[in-house]
Amino acid sequence: MSTSTTTGWTDRFGHTMMRTLATPKLMLARGEGCRVWDVDGNEYLDFLAGIAVNSLGHAHPVLVDAVSRQIATLAHVSNYFATPPQLELAERLTRITGAGDAGRVYFCNSGAEANEAAFKLARLNRSGGHRTRVLALNNAFHGRTMGSLALTGKPPMREAFEPLPAGVEHIDTTIEALEAAIDDRVAALFVEPIKGEAGVLDLPDGFLKRARELTEQHGVLLIIDEIQTGVGRTGRWFAYEHAGILPDAVTVAKGIAGGVPIGALVTFGWASELFSQGQHGSTFGGNPLATAAGNAVLGEIERADLVGNAERRGEELRAIIRGYDSPLIGDVRGQGLLVGIGLTEGEAHRLSDAALANGLIINAPNESSIRLAPPLIVGDDELAEFRERFGRALASIPTTGKKS
Ligand code: PLP
Secondary structure, eight states: OOOTTHHHHHHHHHHHSOTTSOOOSOOEEEEEBTEEEETTOOEEEESSHHHHTOTTOBSOHHHHHHHHHHHTTOOOOOTTSOOHHHHHHHHHHHHHHTOGGGOEEEEESSHHHHHHHHHHHHHTOOTTSOOOEEEEETTOOOOSSHHHHHHOOOHHHHGGGOSOOTTEEEEOSSHHHHHHHOOTTEEEEEEOSEETTTTSEEOOTTHHHHHHHHHHHHTOEEEEEOTTTTTTTTSSSSGGGGGTOOOSEEEEOGGGGBTBOOEEEEEOGGGGGSOOTTSOOOSSTTOHHHHHHHHHHHHHHHHTTHHHHHHHHHHHHHHHHHHSOOTTEEEEEEETTEEEEEETTOOHHHHHHHHHHTTEEOEEEETTEEEEOOOTTOOHHHHHHHHHHHHHHHHTSOOOSOOO
16 A cells, blocks of 8 residues: 555644544545545545444435535524524434424534533433432443533543533443432433444343333433434434334434534423523534535435345344354444444454455454444445455454453
8 A cells, every 4th residue: 555645644643633633544535435545546445434424425416415505505594593404304303213293403513512412401300309410321432522521431531531510420231230320319311322432332131121111210311322323323213213212312413414513412202391592502503504414314314215224234244244254253243234343352453454454444442342334325245345355354363362
């Protein structure tokens, strides 16, 4: 692979970008479908989709057309004014979430902001008395702003920024821990239905159903963070559908506008009555450009049945992974097109580097897990190429027989 342009840009990156970011491995120039090209013209199969964001892949004509038309018409007006795309997306979200007529939508610009809004919603839950406690799960990820970081169950991310907003307690992800923690002083329970950043970890069987029963019993808001799992990725519009429940609120972002920044909090039933005028807001939130992008993406997911595609292709992808004769492959986790691969000997970063060298973008959220989140449009050709490229990457990693 050529490094002619690499030398220059890595130095520039190291000088000007905030040290919060490691210097990336590639500088990308363009994309089309499930592929991207770097500045040197090398092609990569993209099985990460900008971390579950590019639902329609890259440069999808439906999204390109919608965004081009909208920016040429009306890009932004502030929240002093309504626009047709904003209302259309709000109505679409209340429909696909199952919130229906009693649902309401607050628009913002990212996942962390959606969870900030949800955290403020939790503070407003005073049903039946004084509620100071908020429950969230160990190892779950909810974002990097102060509020969403307070919800995030990863102490190393939080410690440098303490004190964080008070009242959040992190519990183990077991039905027993939930039963022991919940009471009438809890305002909200936050759940990430598949812990993506932790390595695509599934909830224990029955967890969400029990969470729904207990939250209902104690007047607690059940808030599900579908920022990574939502809008079709798991083979359902939302991951909570697998459990046959509805939450009181859901946060979405990432995949809903295919790469245009957006986030939203959707409330259900009584939770829709909690916020009152002036209690929250955002300059950009719900602007016509981002919401037109959201309508285009969600409209195309619906038209082309990409939710069904995510379910079917997810099964095929899992069969491919289980079919490798490699001692490195352990368990296969997640649902639909959010796939986690447990590695028996660690080496996830080495494996993702080897994949990149073989023209395949995947992700190592930690040293023992690989995460795959390809665009929802993946088909036969992409899966066949994945099989070959990932197979080559796997074969290039020497195995020692040790267990991680
Ligand atoms: N919640 C979950 C489950 C996420 O996966 C993420 C991002 O990875 C976030 C929240 C934060 O979203 P953002 O990076 O858009 O702020």
